[in-house]
Amino acid sequence: MISTLKGNIALLDFDLIVDPTNQQVLPMQGVSAQIFHQAGSEMMKACQELNGLEVGKAKMTKAFNLPCKAVIHTCGPRYMDGTHNE
Numbered sequence: 503m504i505s506t507l508k509g510n511i512a513l514l515d516f517d518l519i520v521d522p523t524n525q526q527v528l529p530m531q532g533v534s535a536q537i538f539h540q541a542g543s544e545m546m547k548a549c550q551e552l553n554g555l556e557v558g559k560a561k562m563t564k565a566f567n568l569p570c571k572a573v574i575h576t577c578g579p580r581y582m583d584g585t586h587n588e
Contacts, residue, residue, distance in 0.1 A: 513540065520575075523577055527577075540567060549551075
């Protein structure tokens with residue numbers, strides 16, 4: 503069964519949530535910024551210890567102040583113009 507929810511992903515009490523991030527695993531705008539904000543400063547420290555992230559790969563951290571149990575950080579490819587294997 504598939505269902506949808508509307509709201510702030512950082513406030514959901516799930517086992518895992520996914521952070522759509524960049525290769526440096528730094529808070530960006532939107533969803534990623536909310537996750538980092540709600541998780542607290544420990545999230546930034548944990549992500550610095552990940553030593554970056556390859557496009558298409560994922561790494562996991564604790565959730566810290568989030569109600570979920572863990573956060574999966576993943577970096578997707580950036581669309582440029584369709585001629586760069588994106």
